[in-house]
Amino acid sequence: MKTLENFEVVVIGAGPAGCAAATALAQLGRKVLVLEREKFPRYHIGESMIPFTYPPLERIGMIPRLRRSCFMKKYSVQFVAPSGRASQPFYFFNRYDRDTVAQSWQVLRSEFDQMMLENAREHGVEVWEESEVTELVQDVTGAYCGVRVDSREHGEVEVRATVTVDATGREAIAATRNAWRRGDPKLNKVAVWTYYEGAKRDPGIDEGGTTVAFVPDKGWFWYIPQHNNRVSVGVVADGKYLTRGGLKDPEAIFQREIGQNQWIQDHLSTGRVCDQYWLTAEYTFRSEYCADSGLVLVGDAVGFLDPVFSSGLMIALKTGVAAADAIHGALEAGDVSPARFAEYGRITRQSIENMRKLVYAFYDPNVSFKTVTEGRPDLADALTDCLSGDVNKDFSAMFEVFSRYTDIPEELPYGAPRPGPAERVAA
Numbered sequence: 035m036k037t038l039e040n041f042e043v044v045v046i047g048a049g050p051a052g053c054a055a056a057t058a059l060a061q062l063g064r065k066v067l068v069l070e071r072e073k074f075p076r077y078h079i080g081e082s083m084i085p086f087t088y089p090p091l092e093r094i095g096m097i098p099r100l101r102r103s104c105f106m107k108k109y110s111v112q113f114v115a116p117s118g119r120a121s122q123p124f125y126f127f128n129r130y131d132r133d134t135v136a137q138s139w140q141v142l143r144s145e146f147d148q149m150m151l152e153n154a155r156e157h158g159v160e161v162w163e164e165s166e167v168t169e170l171v172q173d174v175t176g177a178y179c180g181v182r183v184d185s186r187e188h189g190e191v192e193v194r195a196t197v198t199v200d201a202t203g204r205e206a207i208a209a210t211r212n213a214w215r216r217g218d219p220k221l222n223k224v225a226v227w228t229y230y231e232g233a234k235r236d237p238g239i240d241e242g243g244t245t246v247a248f249v250p251d252k253g254w255f256w257y258i259p260q261h262n263n264r265v266s267v268g269v270v271a272d273g274k275y276l277t278r279g280g281l282k283d284p285e286a287i288f289q290r291e292i293g294q295n296q297w298i299q300d301h302l303s304t305g306r307v308c309d310q311y312w313l314t315a316e317y318t319f320r321s322e323y324c325a326d327s328g329l330v331l332v333g334d335a336v337g338f339l340d341p342v343f344s345s346g347l348m349i350a351l352k353t354g355v356a357a358a359d360a361i362h363g364a365l366e367a368g369d370v371s372p373a374r375f376a377e378y379g380r381i382t383r384q385s386i387e388n389m390r391k392l393v394y395a396f397y398d399p400n401v402s403f404k405t406v407t408e409g410r411p412d413l414a415d416a417l418t419d420c421l422s423g424d425v426n427k428d429f430s431a432m433f434e435v436f437s438r439y440t441d442i443p444e445e446l447p448y449g450a451p452r453p454g455p456a457e458r459v460a461a
């Protein structure tokens with residue numbers, strides 16, 4: 035097997051988290067190789083961006099590309115009751131700067147991820163597509179020092195690097211191989227989705243807004259208008275509810291649920307299905323650790339949260355650039371021990387935990403965000419910030435009020451770097 039030693043950092047996976055980390059590292063002058071199993075463009079779910087995807091996208095130079103793109107502009111989100119009654123859309127510019135954070139995009143991930151990859155290459159990142167990482171390599175001390183990759187173009191290669199970044203998404207290679215993967219049983223939902231052409235779109239600036247439409251028993255639809263006259267539409271709920279009466283086929287499940295919400299039924303009535311039906315039951319999980327010696331986990335690989343608030347891309351991009359800063363600092367110091375990634379772990383955990391508390395509240399039938407903020411209008415801004423992805427703040431006052439209506443979950447004890455050998459012995 036060939037050995038390659040030209041890179042300081044090797045990133046596994048060219049999704050948004052991997053490309054954000056790689057590009058930010060290249061901007062800091064680091065030599066980075068990204069290894070991606072697929073040939074891009076490739077399909078991926080996760081298409082609606084919340085406002086606070088803006089800062090990391092700006093940092094890695096993606097905003098001009100997005101402004102030139104055909105992606106639908108997203109200014110708002112609205113909620114629709116099963117009866118079909120829609121709330122007033124919430125416009126992000128009511129709180130944020132109109133020219134930056136207040137407008138985001140509804141993307142087609144095959145196109146967006148390809149743009150991220152091209153942007154990474156233009157910043158000097160080397161990318162090998164069709165290159166699957168088969169093993170994480172550790173030295174005699176247990177520190178991670180690279181990967182083995184099976185590449186269509188380069189063959190089998192051992193790539194040595196001072197830091198390895200796991201950006202493998204829900205595959206989560208490091209957490210899975212090290213048995214660090216922890217479930218979140220209360221958030222164990224199932225999603226079924228497809229795409230429509232010619233479905234109804236709301237007029238004017240509401241055309242690109244996200245709609246979250248409820249089905250009884252706290253299931254919900256997403257309705258995400260995209261360019262090319264397409265709409266991404268999916269339903270998320272407990273598996274037991276979706277498969278009631280023994281239904282198993284994704285198409286049958288989806289078509290039955292349409293009837294549970296008048297607004298969805300009406301909006302889809304003018305369209306036709308233009309893609310296959312997709313289903314996933316592989317839901318929320320966290321990695322017990324965010325890093326080890328010479329290893330950092332980013333994006334879904336460090337934790338995946340139920341997508342009701344479209345937080346995945348924000349967390350992927352944010353953890354990508356935060357990891358890049360931590361890795362750059364560690365390389366400068368000549369010390370890539372776990373302790374160097376403690377602050378990265380704190381930021382990541384705070385992001386996920388704040389969102390997770392709101393997701394728990396959403397699924398509790400006793401909680402209505404509207405009722406909470408009508409009773410305490412002073413909390414409306416904090417709620418908007420958290421839902422928009424401005425998550426690295428202290429929201430304890432807001433969650434204290436939520437706790438009068440629902441059990442706010444205890445924070446999970448996961449997400450710090452793995453303790454070093456000396457700390458493990460002491461423990």
Ligand SMILES: Cc1cc2nc3c(=O)[nH]c(=O)nc-3n(C[C@H](O)[C@H](O)[C@H](O)COP(=O)(O)OP(=O)(O)OC[C@H]3O[C@@H](n4cnc5c(N)ncnc54)[C@H](O)[C@@H]3O)c2cc1C
Pocket residue numbers: 046047048049050051052069070071072078079080081082083084165166167168201202203204205207225268314332333334335341344345346347348350
């Ligand atoms: C039903 C559903 C709906 C969602 N909706 C939204 C939404 O509206 N908005 C939102 O923000 N998020 C949403 N998400 C979440 C979003 O999809 C993810 O958070 C996001 O894609 C995470 O990016 P990532 O870079 O961490 O991982 P990914 O995008 O999954 O990228 C990982 C990459 O790693 C590659 N890879 C994996 N293993 C290997 C290997 N061994 N070697 C080489 N390459 C490898 C994969 O091919 C892939 O390209 C949704 C998720 C689901 C399941």
